[in-house]
Amino acid sequence: MKDHYQLVIIGAGPAGLAAATIAADHGVEVALLDEQPAPGGQIFRAIEAAPVERAEKLGPEYRRGAKLVTAFRDSSARYFPDTQVWSLSAHREIGVIHQQQARMITAEQVLIANGAFERPVPFPGWTLPGVINAGAGQILFKGSGIVPSDGVVLAGSGPLLLLLAWQYLRAGVKVKAVLDTISRVNYIKALPKLPGALLVHHHITQGLRYQQTLKLAGVELHNGIRDLQAHGKKSLESISYRHKGSKHRLKTDSLMIHFGIIPNIHLSQAAGCAHFWHKRQQCWRPELDKWGGSSIEGILIAGDGGGIGGARTAEHAGRIAAFRVLHNLEILNQQEVNHEAKQDRKWMKADLRIRPFLEKLFRIPDSMLKVPHDNAIVCRCEEVTAGEIRSAIAAGHSDSNQVKFLTRCGMGPCQGRQCSQAVAHIVADKTSIPLQQSMQFRIRPPLKPLTLGQLANLYPDETE
Amino acid sequence: MKSDVIIIGGGLMGSSTALQLAMRGIHCTILEKQSPGRHASGVNAGGLRQLNRNPPEIPLTVEAAKMWRNIESLVDSDCDARFPGQLRVAENSDDLDLLEQRAEMVRSLGYEHEEMIGREELYRLAPALAPHCVGALICREDGYARPFHALTAFRHKARSLGVEYHVNTIVDAVERERGMWRVTTRKGEFQAPLLVNCAGGWAGQIAASLGEPVPLKPGAPMLMVTERLPHFIDPVIGSASRKLSFKQMQNGTLLIGGAHMANLDFHKESSEIEWPKLAVSARSVMALFPQLKDVRIVRTWAGVEAFMPDNLPVICKSSTAEDAWHAFGFSAHGFQLSPLVGRIVAELIIDGASSFPIEPFNITRF
Numbered sequence: 001m002k003d004h005y006q007l008v009i010i011g012a013g014p015a016g017l018a019a020a021t022i023a024a025d026h027g028v029e030v031a032l033l034d035e036q037p038a039p040g041g042q043i044f045r046a047i048e049a050a051p052v053e054r055a056e057k058l059g060p061e062y063r064r065g066a067k068l069v070t071a072f073r074d075s076s077a078r079y080f081p082d083t084q085v086w087s088l089s090a091h092r093e094i095g096v097i098h099q100q101q102a103r104m105i106t107a108e109q110v111l112i113a114n115g116a117f118e119r120p121v122p123f124p125g126w127t128l129p130g131v132i133n134a135g136a137g138q139i140l141f142k143g144s145g146i147v148p149s150d151g152v153v154l155a156g157s158g159p160l161l162l163l164l165a166w167q168y169l170r171a172g173v174k175v176k177a178v179l180d181t182i183s184r185v186n187y188i189k190a191l192p193k194l195p196g197a198l199l200v201h202h203h204i205t206q207g208l209r210y211q212q213t214l215k216l217a218g219v220e221l222h223n224g225i226r227d228l229q230a231h232g233k234k235s236l237e238s239i240s241y242r243h244k245g246s247k248h249r250l251k252t253d254s255l256m257i258h259f260g261i262i263p264n265i266h267l268s269q270a271a272g273c274a275h276f277w278h279k280r281q282q283c284w285r286p287e288l289d290k291w292g293g294s295s296i297e298g299i300l301i302a303g304d305g306g307g308i309g310g311a312r313t314a315e316h317a318g319r320i321a322a323f324r325v326l327h328n329l330e331i332l333n334q335q336e337v338n339h340e341a342k343q344d345r346k347w348m349k350a351d352l353r354i355r356p357f358l359e360k361l362f363r364i365p366d367s368m369l370k371v372p373h374d375n376a377i378v379c380r381c382e383e384v385t386a387g388e389i390r391s392a393i394a395a396g397h398s399d400s401n402q403v404k405f406l407t408r409c410g411m412g413p414c415q416g417r418q419c420s421q422a423v424a425h426i427v428a429d430k431t432s433i434p435l436q437q438s439m440q441f442r443i444r445p446p447l448k449p450l451t452l453g454q455l456a457n458l459y460p461d462e463t464e
Numbered sequence: 465m466k467s468d469v470i471i472i473g474g475g476l477m478g479s480s481t482a483l484q485l486a487m488r489g490i491h492c493t494i495l496e497k498q499s500p501g502r503h504a505s506g507v508n509a510g511g512l513r514q515l516n517r518n519p520p521e522i523p524l525t526v527e528a529a530k531m532w533r534n535i536e537s538l539v540d541s542d543c544d545a546r547f548p549g550q551l552r553v554a555e556n557s558d559d560l561d562l563l564e565q566r567a568e569m570v571r572s573l574g575y576e577h578e579e580m581i582g583r584e585e586l587y588r589l590a591p592a593l594a595p596h597c598v599g600a601l602i603c604r605e606d607g608y609a610r611p612f613h614a615l616t617a618f619r620h621k622a623r624s625l626g627v628e629y630h631v632n633t634i635v636d637a638v639e640r641e642r643g644m645w646r647v648t649t650r651k652g653e654f655q656a657p658l659l660v661n662c663a664g665g666w667a668g669q670i671a672a673s674l675g676e677p678v679p680l681k682p683g684a685p686m687l688m689v690t691e692r693l694p695h696f697i698d699p700v701i702g703s704a705s706r707k708l709s710f711k712q713m714q715n716g717t718l719l720i721g722g723a724h725m726a727n728l729d730f731h732k733e734s735s736e737i738e739w740p741k742l743a744v745s746a747r748s749v750m751a752l753f754p755q756l757k758d759v760r761i762v763r764t765w766a767g768v769e770a771f772m773p774d775n776l777p778v779i780c781k782s783s784t785a786e787d788a789w790h791a792f793g794f795s796a797h798g799f800q801l802s803p804l805v806g807r808i809v810a811e812l813i814i815d816g817a818s819s820f821p822i823e824p825f826n827i828t829r830f
Binding site: 272 | 499613616691706736737744746750757764765
């Protein structure tokens with residue numbers, strides 16, 4: 001790895017791969033850094049390694065990724081797998097850990113393409129062993145072919161829930177129930193958005209197909225469930241929920257939860273990029289121009305990290321951002337990049353038509369986001385409950401950072417990734433200060449754990 | 465809104481001053497530009513240190529130490545204070561000479577709290593230290609507390625005695641008219657006959673508006689904290705020849721500081737970590753505790769502190785304005801002094817003089 005590149009891209013999902021390929025093909029010196037051992041990101045994880053049979057089970061969209069990876073592999077972009085980024089400054093200094101060594105590299109242009117992560121929604125018992133994110137379940141399946149041995153309950157909301165249930169079914173796993181928090185109201189609210197969505201019917205037909213297959217296989221599908229709780233002494237033994245006014249209990253040692261995905265904004269926050277609360281997607285997003293440029297010059301963001309749009313949109317956004325980089329590096333002029341980006345813009349616009357429908361349909365009930373149960377653990381690292389957070393707010397600690405100071409919520413190794421949203425919702429609820437005006441945890445690097453030894457060796461010549 | 469005293473700054477110094485005044489029946493209003501403890505008071509290293517104080521501070525630090533021992537009687541909370549001692553390690557004979565001279569100087573002033581210990585005693589107290597150390601200067605009564613908890617305790621106690629806190633209240637102008645201070649803020653106007661400047665990194669602006677500018681320089685010393693480790697060391701470790709403060713907190717995390725400065729954007733109130741300087745801190749830790757090389761750092765940060773050129777605070781009555789007092793410029797070592805500073809300012813206001821020797825802290829020295 002060199003100390004400086006013209007373009008550093010963080011993340012080897014569809015956005016990063018597409019951008020790296022375009023930039024490298026125009027002669028830019030590109031380094032693509034990624035945490036995974038192989039390209040593809042979360043969506044196309046282990047795509048080069050997955051046996052044909054498993055790839056078949058995962059569906060056709062997954063194979064689309066293979067093309068992206070091949071093009072990237074054929075380009076001149078330098079690829080650094082197993083590489084973590086632990087800091088990013090506004091001056092485009094990038095702290096990385098590569099081959100166990102910490103380094104600081106610089107770039108003329110930085111493209112953040114590190115995607116999204118599953119929205120953490122705390123509820124009682126969600127930290128019990130046996131409760132995992134559906135995305136993590138899918139990773140185990142995609143990466144190693146591991147599936148729950150004794151059946152599984154899937155609960156939450158969002159397209160991944162149905163997809164995973166369908167994938168499990170095809171792999172012979174007993175799906176005990178799919179419990180959806182979507183209520184009928186969401187369907188009604190989403191309907192007006194349908195005409196736009198119909199133009200991208202492949203998404204919808206796919207969703208219907210999953211649902212139909214599951215029903216035919218006799219899987220219990222319940223909508224509008226409330227008050228989800230996980231129970232067990234040392235690990236998960238059962239779950240309970242309310243459906244149509246009555247309480248239900250189900251024995252299971254495996255619960256997979258999913259409440260949609262939200263942009264991974266740790267890096268853009270660390271760099272100091274401006275962000276805003278996006279009401280429809282119920283998350284914070286970086287402020288971007290139509291090329292993916294952030295509020296800081298030379299830092300661009302493409303893919304789900306800039307707002308949830310899905311894999312295809314990410315691919316287009318990656319290319320569009322790469323064109324902007326080519327312009328910034330004075331390789332192409334404005335007219336040329338306008339022309340080059342045209343086709344991607346068109347496809348991206350078409351692909352995004354489904355979003356308003358999906359956002360309405362899969363909207364998480366606000367009542368869940370503010371963590372109504374006082375006994376629900378919000379911060380896994382420091383084991384801080386919703387009740388403790390509410391007491392802190394009641395005692396006058398009226399923003400997320402003050403709550404953090406007092407309760408240690410968000411001070412653990414995950415750097416508040418798991419709890420920052422929930423804390424913000426609780427604070428907004430208790431103080432009546434709208435989320436748009438509220439403050440998130442201030443970012444405290446390193447974003448990924450860096451050892452004392454690694455830091456000590458970072459600048460060997462520096463003295464007191 | 466009217467009260468007896470307006471205190472600008474709701475950190476530890478302001479809260480401690482308000483508390484002491486309230487205990488003596490004076491009604492205070494605190495104007496805090498953001499939230500109490502946003503900077504130095506909330507995010508400092510929490511050291512309760514008498515060791516290696518600048519001589520003019522020694523009478524104050526010794527009294528403050530007594531107050532910390534008994535802090536619960538003052539603020540109804542122990543502030544999570546612990547007293548396992550603080551020491552400055554000598555790694556060679558030069559270090560040892562330096563520390564011995566220091567111990568001798570402190571003794572000559574008539575104080576007993578700093579003492580030299582030999583190698584054997586050092587490893588009895590801190591067996592985890594690398595084996596090359598040769599001795600240390602120790603203050604056995606020293607320790608640490610949790611700053612934000614301490615601040616919260618001071619604030620709650622002050623409020624229970626009637627102190628009014630106005631948060632997110634940025635002061636725009638301070639004027640004196642017909643024997644009254646009129647403080648204009650974004651949240652309205654406040655009036656009181658008396659004024660105290662406890663504005664920390666922003667105190668220079670207030671002092672200047674009273675006609676006595678000071679060479680205050682805001683700075684942001686960096687700190688880092690590691691993952692939790694099993695308990696392995698009690699005393700707080702410093703070094704004779706390295707900029708280092710190292711301690712294992714109550715919860716097992718290591719808190720590491722060394723007064724290395726972050727790159728501060730004072731106007732934006734944000735700082736960027738200077739990794740090359742923090743790397744020096746990490747190397748100091750590696751020199752004294754090489755076994756910690758694989759321990760993960762989970763957070764780094766820097767809060768805004770007020771530094772004076774001589775690293776001594778300003779604690780005095782204003783030299784230019786009637787009925788105004790200052791307590792600021794603690795230069796990254798004010799936490800331990802804070803309970804006493806409130807008492808001193810209350811004495812200055814109510815009794816007209818302090819029972820402590822505060823002449824070296826006069827604003828006129830610049």
